[in-house]
Amino acid sequence: MKITRCNKCPSLVSSRSRIVSGYGDENATIMFVGLAPGRNGADITGVPFTRDPSGILFQEAMIKAGFSLENDPTFEKPKLKHVFITNIVKCNPKDEKGNNRHPSKDEINNCVKYFEIEKQLIKPNIIVLLGKTTTEHILNIKIGQFIQLHNNPIYKDSIIYVPFLHPSYIIRGMYQREKYLQEILNISGLVK
Numbered sequence: 001m002k003i004t005r006c007n008k009c010p011s012l013v014s015s016r017s018r019i020v021s022g023y024g025d026e027n028a029t030i031m032f033v034g035l036a037p038g039r040n041g042a043d044i045t046g047v048p049f050t051r052d053p054s055g056i057l058f059q060e061a062m063i064k065a066g067f068s069l070e071n072d073p074t075f076e077k078p079k080l081k082h083v084f085i086t087n088i089v090k091c092n093p094k095d096e097k098g099n100n101r102h103p104s105k106d107e108i109n110n111c112v113k114y115f116e117i118e119k120q121l122i123k124p125n126i127i128v129l130l131g132k133t134t135t136e137h138i139l140n141i142k143i144g145q146f147i148q149l150h151n152n153p154i155y156k157d158s159i160i161y162v163p164f165l166h167p168s169y170i171i172r173g174m175y176q177r178e179k180y181l182q183e184i185l186n187i188s189g190l191v192k
Helices: 010-015 053-064 105-122 132-139 167-171 177-188
Strands: 030-034 083-087 126-130 154-156 159-164
Touching (some): 030 132, 159 177
């Protein structure tokens, strides 16, 4: 309820279509965390990592790993087991042309408390951090070459954090798709 009433970031309030909370298995062992909802995906559906190319690839990975109870990666509200999916920022940040932009530090700081509440409620053992900015913020570190941290677990506060490439990186052809899908499948082995 607190998330749906948030109006701390005037630029996000004026441009968002909806506020996007996390979703999935409330008893999840693994939490996947992105940065912010995409304008052609979650900002429209209200469900993180759905509809746009990154979301469709991500849902394909969830299906392949056995986390999704659906078999169609374009399905806009898949039922999940073992995982909870969310973003640090709950509104889509748009630039002056209406395109996605990175949220500002103030926008992240205003919103990160909602992620912390989700984390406390779900109590995951593993948190997969999707992308460089998400990883830097959650782990409070500065990263040079993110690819060096990709898929290398970091243990902190009794949680295993796994820095992981954002699906948009794969969509842009900067990493092998099948290797990425296999790496998410390998993460599923931690709960089976």
